[in-house]
Amino acid sequence: MATATLPHTHPLPERNPGTPFDPGALEGALVNKSAVERRAATLPTRRTVKKEWQAAWLLHAIRTIDLTTLSGDDTPGTVRRLCAKARQPVRPELLRDLGIPHLRLTTGAVCVYHEMVPVAVEALEGSGIPVAAVSTGFPAGLNPHRLKLQEIEASVAAGASEIDIVISRRHVLTGNWKALYQEVRDFREACGPAHMKSILAVGELGTLKNVYKASMVCMQAGSDFIKTSTGKEAINATLQNSLVMVRAIRAFYEQTGYKVGFKPAGGIRSAKQALDWLILMKEELGHEWMQPHLFRIGASALLNDIERQLEHFAYGRYASMQYQPLG
């Protein structure tokens, strides 16, 4: 899924093939909410990046953005605009003034609904930027299972190389882990070569313990990424639920040796938040998990705030949105 513009210090890891369903791994789901909150609250107070380090982290953050539009009023025109922004997320003169005129910088992907996949594929041709499609009856996931599989297949056929599926929350809420496993397993099969990101919709799972268990089952079922939310729930990505998912990723890696990626989505709008999530990844999982093949931020407005911060760094004065080209 990585583009040619993204340098990697590590060779890309083997895709997570999944494991047989293992309810035993769920028994270790001991999540203490108060302690998780405390860790999440102090992560951003224990770490910070300033000056050129911050600029570098923000430039890097751009590489991890799944630049997203998921609106009922999306048209080919708006999607093409978004793709143009993904190709050139920072104004060339700003890159020049930052002293990196030749840096080839793009977002991690562009994320759209199925109907917009062909437009995006065409608009991104030659850029190496993958197109991600939300799928399986996004966002509620209550379409017939058969249709969900067909939807995945259609998006892959249309050129999407990443599929963001939504899980059936009822399987989690009723403790039917086997059914959840089977559902996600089927999705994975339908994805074929396309990478699969499993959206847990954490805001609808009730408890952090459920978030941990759902994470585990989705990884057992072969997810390449686990993702917090659709952006449509009342509660989307928070550092608390992200911490729980990231710890599940670590446990799964320790158990199986497979590296699963993480994608927080929904509500991440500021450069400061992007840094907080990068800090979370660095602290809990390490450097490799900060890279776009294992970390994505699902966002639409974030990019503009990052541009403003970069501008402030470059010119030493506060920036205005009107200077940042729209997506």
Add this chain to the structure above:
Amino acid sequence: MTLTELMETLPYGPAPEAAQPALDWIQAHKGRFQLFIAGRWRKPASQEWFTTFNPASGQPLAEVAQANAADVDEAVKAARKAFASWSQTKGHVRARYLYAIARQIQKHARLFAVLETLDNGKPIRETRDIDIPLVARHFYYHAGWAQLMESELAGYGPVGVVGQIIPWNFPLLMLAWKIAPALAMGNTVVLKPAEFTPLTALLFAEICQQIGLPPGVVNIITGDGKTGAALVEHPGVDKIAFTGSTEVGRLIRKATAGSGKKLSLELGGKSPFVVFEDADLDSAVEGVVDAIWFNQGQVCCAGSRLLVQEGIAEKMYAKLRARMEKLRVGDPLDKAVDIGAIIAPVQLQKIQRLVQKGVEEGARLWQPSWAVPTEGCFYPPTLFTDVAPSSTIAQEEIFGPVLAALTFRTPEEAVRLANNTRYGLAASIWSEDINLALDVATQIKAGTIWINSTNLFDAASGFGGYRESGFGREGGKEGLWEYVKKIAESKAAKAPRAKAAGDKPRAAQPGLPPIDRTAKLFIGGKQVRPDSGYSRVVYDPEGQRIGEVGLGNRKDIRNAVEAARGALEGWRKTSGHHKAQILYFLAENLSERAEEFARRIEKQTGQDGTAEVEAALEALFTAAAWADKYEGVVHNTPIRNVTLAIPEPIGVMGLLCPDDQPLLALARLAGTALAMGNTLVVVPSPIAPLTATDFYQVLETSDIPAGTFNIVTGERDELAKTLAEHDDVDALWYAGPQTGWALVEKASAGNMKRTWTLPASGPLPDTDEILRQATQIKNIWVPYGA
């Protein structure tokens, strides 16, 4: 590095907090600070100054006055003078001052934080996010108590001039813990900050000036141990409050012995951090970080002993090591640093020495792969595994970032290991099973227990130790008692007095010879003869011989303490309801023999025996009534949790009875202590011991479990000394002459047992005071969240 290179490696880079505002403040004082006495800055009489250093760089920060005995005297005088009006100042007015202090601290929060980090070496994250906010919170909270004192502590007034000596690990926070409650309750203070970290206290003095706090209410004198000693010994001081090492606490206990000074001590610890197999291990690892790598591990309540259930130990260690690799040690002013500088080279050497000892004793040492800065005073986070409970690093307080890990198999063994220490300050328990966690929490002997959390502090929760971790609480309503005393009532002087026998025994009156009775000792539920084989004669006030009691000695005390220790667990766990039944039954059986007891009292003391028996019966009823009603509270601390403040028995208690009212004293003092779950070794009044020896017959018929109540007759001060020195006695109440107060207080310093000294005669203390003396508050923090 270029931006593109930084993009590849994504390091944190430096993120320094500016030191300049704090350095400017020092410079505004020309780098030299005087003593703050009576609201003014004045030169030290000693004409001497010492240097305070930045431990992160080794560079000097400022010159600070060295106060000598003359300066201490001036400060105490100023505090005494201010006390006259401050103690009469309305609570609401005191509340306004404390509120103003809290506000000022918030307004200058960053300056305080930076100055604290410069002087102490702890990370700016901690001073900024923990120390200084807690300081402000402490003053706000106690402003409230000043407001409420009149109604909520009716009948109590301030103690007077309080000498306060604080440590270097939380300089301003410890100042707040000391000054806020003292001022709230109407006391005035002379505070000596630690020699290593005087600066924030001096900035605090400026705030006192700014808000117009009356001169002399707060006096800040800087200096070393000699200054502290002069303050402790000053006769004009009514109370000493000390936080620091157990070693110095012991010296202070001895120095104040017999002086009548009230004393509270918050001392060292070797607190257990217990991780059960059903804990959220990732969270427990973060708990360890907050427990032992908070403030470089220089925390009295640091979770320095990791107790892990054997089955998950290796998994826990692996997680810990991975986490330790991520810790960042370095410039404490860097906002992304976890561990700052050790306070001083002498402390660094102590840490190095103890770590070396740990290695020599066979424990397995692990430190992260990275190196700490070579400039300044730094030490890496350190984990010892395969630690034997008997090894030095498992027993001694290291006061550094060094964790000693041991394993256990069962909850019972975890409790045993947790309590296998001379200290008892705090404990952390990690389990997702609330049954298990609370069960263990009630069994660990420590003043503060954190369940699935660690190092949580708040003004509303009392903090303080069991055992050699000291006595007294800071914070919560329980902390206020350290700064008040009962307002004396005028009727006190009119209490009855027992008459001691005349010098010359008179010849017995002629008549029918009585049947000789042999009063024995009562130990472990049995009547036993004294080890010495000697007896002591008891005379009536006219000098007439009325009987003998056994002359108990060291060995009898030893046996009695052993019996009391053996009975403790069972009695402690007996329900309040059941304890009450036993005490009521005791009263019932005593009333059956009221006549006989009344006559005996009259014979020994010449006082009104009938009235005393009645009073004693009432006292037993009162004790019984409290047995199931002396309850704790749930503190209102500002996180989502319940903080349970539970009164627990102190343990094995020695009680040396007053001369007066032998039966009433037994009923009220021993009865209340018993009701609270303590077991007792009672040494009866020398004047009226036969009442106590008669009393054991009542005990025998009243279902009092064997060993719960032991009686040893003999020479008061000889037995008092043995009890005071006994390491397995947890508290000692001594009624007797002032010479005896000095004796027991001095001797109690061995295991830092709690002592309570009372006059030999006169009115007995009120029940509310006895209840407090018979218990210690344990605060259990139980965070929750679905």
